Amino acid sequence: MLQAESIKNIMKTCISRDKNPRISVVLAVYNHEQFVGQTIESIIGQSFEDWELIIIDDCSKDGSADVVRKYIQGPSHHSCPSGTGGPRPADHEDERIRFYQAEKNRGTVRTFNELLKKARGEYVAFIGSDDIWHSGKLQEQIEYMEQHKETAVCFSWAEFIDENGRLYSEDEKECDYDTQIFMHKNCTQGEVLRCFFDSANYFCHPSALIRSEVIREIGGFDLRFRQLHDFEYWVRVLQKYPVHIIQKPLVQYRRLSTENDSLSAVNKQNMIRFMNEIQTIIYTMIKEMNRDIFCEAFHDMLKKEITTDARLVSEKYFVLLGWHMMGVNNRQPAARFLNEFLDDSVIECLEEEYQYSLNDYYEELGNAWKLYPFDFYQEYEILEEEHQALKKAYRSQEKAVAKLNREIQGMSRTLSWRITKPLREVKRLGVKKGK
Structure with a gap:
């Protein structure tokens, strides 16, 4: 016979399954085996716990789907070989996670729209499969949205990290993106749209928490836009509703240094x-x-x-x-x-x-159509080749210097080096005296 506590736990689980979550987190995955585990961990680690996570793997060619499965299968399937870059093994199956695999690759925009159809929450939160949330992100955003019913979307600032999870600002590494672009003040609808007109989108997509009723009103992402689908979406929202940005970084936005095949890579096409x-x-x-x-x-x-x-x-x-x-x-x-x-x-x-x-x-x-100076891409490619060659030479020199330093350290520990130390001191003093 089941004990009373066990029956209570079963009833609690059944109720939680029937009740729609407050927030639906939607995650499209494609070839991010190295990072998607960290992304899921940052969602599981949220202080706000009334959420569901809906994941669609868009026919990844790497082991991304296998990493995701570690979070939806029982304990016996949660082993994670060391050194694979995979996630920390979960202690138990998290029933808040729903995982789907596409039968064929359909691209980011279609995958996002499919995720939105599956979302049951009062709010929807977006996250990229290589991005990381701070633990209090959802809590801070939902508190603001509950107090400001007129706001359609709540964003936050974001920090840029590289493939190793290091902040670009800390490493002083060169990034091909303005790392301050998401650190924007709050503005009215008209002011934001004017900024869009004058410059560009400054909203961080994986920071967004949007009301589901707004999605039902304005629809999903426009399939005409492969690169700027999020920009077009925020324009549609702003034509009708105000938005808000929490003025601190609640997201770590990953910008890889080797994104030659990504949509954000700098190339002519x-x-x-x-x-x-x-x-x-x-x-x-x-x-x-x-x-x-x-x-x-x-x-x-x-x-x-x-x-x-x-x-x-x-x-x-x-x-x-x-x-x-x-x-x-x-x-x-x-x-x-x-x-x-x-x-x-x-x-x-x-x-x-x-x-x-x-x-x-x-x-x-x-005069309506002006041709843009695309010839600069030929020069850009030449300069990029030179840049990569210099980086390779620099790394080679770094290795040579490190090797010499190790040899010097080894010499300084030898008996002959210690015995001849007085002679080197006399020689050094003689040089100084001669000067």
């Missing part, structure tokens, strides 16, 4: 894709921005007070005309925008109120 994606995002952002947020965001660029729909179209067109990307004033989004909204009322407004004629518009169409 990724840069062209980036520019095509950001043009579409900026165009859509301005197009769908309501009058109040638009006026707040671009108050310093407005030519006139916006009192009619025709003026709103005109002002949005002029704002897009002033958009720069990579130092080039690219007018293509502006031409596309006016081409969509140009009618008799807009033509009349432009001509009579802004002294901007159709001939001016036609001239803009002739």
Whole structure:
């Protein structure tokens, strides 16, 4: 017969299975065998415990799936060979973790959308399969969200770490990214969107905690965007809701020094894709921005007070005309925008109120597409080869110096070295006297 305490534990487990968790943590995994165990450990170690973790492995080619299984199988399966970079073996099966394996590789965006469909929590938290959370992250964020019902998403600052888990700021290593980019102050919706227009996204994706009701309203990630899917998503959120950033680093964001195959690697193909994606995002952002947020965001660029729909179209067109990307004033989004909204009322407004004629518009169409100086990539590749050769030579010199130091230390411990010490002292004094 089962003891009363055992029955109590079984009932508690059944209740917890039926009850939806407060937070659904979603984790897409691909070829991160070395890091995913650390990521899962940082989730399990959260001081806030009412969560579920949903993991999809997108057909990893390494042992990522095997690492994840260590957290969903019984104790007998939790052995972890030393030196593999795998996770600390769990003491017991954690029923809060659900693991799925894709039948074929579908990419990050589709995997994220599948994860969102499986989420049952009141909130959804994103994390990358090589990133690490501080233990109090979820607790601090949910406390803020509960006190500020108007906020759709809560982010935090983040620190950059390398493949060895060391902070770039501590090692003073060179990072191909601005390590302060996530350390941003809080701003209004309009101010954030203006910053997006002028520069770039500064939200750390694996720091985000978003309300599930917001996801149900605005939908999942847009499949058109391979590199900037998170940027486009935050633009959609900000068109409707305010967001908040906790002003301290609650995430360690991993930036590998050898990301030649990743979407964030610097190469010509990724840069062209980036520019095509950001043009579409900026165009859509301005197009769908309501009058109040638009006026707040671009108050310093407005030519006139916006009192009619025709003026709103005109002002949005002029704002897009002033958009720069990579130092080039690219007018293509502006031409596309006016081409969509140009009618008799807009033509009349432009001509009579802004002294901007159709001939001016036609001239803009002739200059709408500016070619970017992609030739610099050839020079970049040459410089990168030289840089790698210098790094290799430097490492070789470091090894040679270390070897000489070991030899010197070995010599200093020999009997002959100790016996001849007085002679070396006399010689040193003689040199000084001669000077």
